[in-house]
Amino acid sequence: MNPTRESDDGWWPVATVEQLKPAQTLARTLFGVPLVLFRTAQGAPAALPDRCPHRSAPLSQGRVRDGEVECPYHGWRFDSMGRCTRVPGVQPACVSGPLLPAANVREQGGLIWVSRAGPLPAVEPTGPQTGPNPLDVFFITDTARCSLAEAAENFLDAFHTHFVHAGWIRNDHERQKIRAKVEALPDGIQACYTEEGQQSGWIARLFEKERGWSYGRFRMPGLAEIEYRDKQGRINLLISAWLTPSQDGHIHIHARIASRRDWLPRFLKEIILRRVFRVILNQDKRILELTTVNVERFKAAGVSAPPAKLLHSPLDLLGPHIRSLLAGEPLPELPDAEIEVHL
Numbered sequence: 001m002n003p004t005r006e007s008d009d010g011w012w013p014v015a016t017v018e019q020l021k022p023a024q025t026l027a028r029t030l031f032g033v034p035l036v037l038f039r040t041a042q043g044a045p046a047a048l049p050d051r052c053p054h055r056s057a058p059l060s061q062g063r064v065r066d067g068e069v070e071c072p073y074h075g076w077r078f079d080s081m082g083r084c085t086r087v088p089g090v091q092p093a094c095v096s097g098p099l100l101p102a103a104n105v106r107e108q109g110g111l112i113w114v115s116r117a118g119p120l121p122a123v124e125p126t127g128p129q130t131g132p133n134p135l136d137v138f139f140i141t142d143t144a145r146c147s148l149a150e151a152a153e154n155f156l157d158a159f160h161t162h163f164v165h166a167g168w169i170r171n172d173h174e175r176q177k178i179r180a181k182v183e184a185l186p187d188g189i190q191a192c193y194t195e196e197g198q199q200s201g202w203i204a205r206l207f208e209k210e211r212g213w214s215y216g217r218f219r220m221p222g223l224a225e226i227e228y229r230d231k232q233g234r235i236n237l238l239i240s241a242w243l244t245p246s247q248d249g250h251i252h253i254h255a256r257i258a259s260r261r262d263w264l265p266r267f268l269k270e271i272i273l274r275r276v277f278r279v280i281l282n283q284d285k286r287i288l289e290l291t292t293v294n295v296e297r298f299k300a301a302g303v304s305a306p307p308a309k310l311l312h313s314p315l316d317l318l319g320p321h322i323r324s325l326l327a328g329e330p331l332p333e334l335p336d337a338e339i340e341v342h343l
């Protein structure tokens with residue numbers, strides 16, 4: 001099966017497992033479609049369009065009663081299959097056929113996944129990379145104002161780190177000569193970086209003892225991953241960011257931060273890493289928003305600033321391929337050779 005293109009085909013994470021609490025509704029938007037999520041009496045996740053079929057009130061503003069969602073306007077209740085189970089005041093009570101098309105929902109790997117109503121997707125949810133050593137895991141979620149392609153490229157582009165994250169990840173005046181190789185995956189593309197010593201930013205100085213090799217990876221339909229391994233092939237740090245198009249040019253980010261289990265207590269590491277990644281994420285969100293707004297400024301002025309297309313440098317290792325994949329275009333023949341870059 002070919003990987004899906006940037007469309008609402010396939011499974012998309014819309015929340016972490018913790019965010020979907022029992023007896024509470026959760027509003028999410030997937031590819032512009034508002035959804036209400038809730039848990040059934042058995043705890044299974046459910047997702048319906050967030051619009052009551054009676055007078056269109058948002059069900060997410062209602063309550064969850066006995067594992068069903070109750071509309072805040074006249075109290076109609078809907079089960080996980082979109083059937084109306086109660087119309088208050090109407091006797092005798094009966095259960096309707098499905099009035100709302102229930103989306104497919106799955107709870108897997110710490111995330112709640114949704115696919116549009118209808119047959120189940122042929123491809124399973126895209127899970128994170130696995131490694132030989134145990135990892136400590138937590139999630140960070142956020143939204144960013146940009147497209148899926150822009151978010152994935154930004155996340156996997158090592159060459160902005162010297163500027164957007166100067167001092168934190170790398171420094172422009174402390175570049176290293178390293179080797180990079182870009183390879184196609186069955187459902188995406190990855191760059192493998194070798195011969196990189198310790199990164200010049202203070203995060204690596206504090207948290208990483210040695211670097212064996214690393215990857216930047218994109219997998220359809222929307223997973224961007226950065227993976228650092230030591231010289232024995234153990235994962236030091238694995239950041240898996242699922243990028244879910246929500247609404248109006250926004251991306252919902254579910255980032256799984258997995259770090260090598262070591263002497264540092266898990267809770268302490270999580271407190272530190274959460275703060276660090278929040279800063280990094282905010283720096284990325286700022287530059288992405290600035291570029292989005294800048295494109296809109298030119299659009300609003302009705303002028304097209306030259307050049308008509310984006311220019312790529314030889315260091316844009318993954319971005320152009322990610323754009324091709326998301327556009328459903330075939331990848332070009334990739335050279336079976338490493339290139340030397342100053343990172």
Ligand code: FES
Pocket residue numbers: 052053054055056057071072073074075076
């Ligand atoms: S609008 Fe939902 S019950 Fe009337």
Ligand SMILES: [Fe+2]
Pocket residue numbers: 154155160161164165280284
């Ligand atoms: Fe970044």
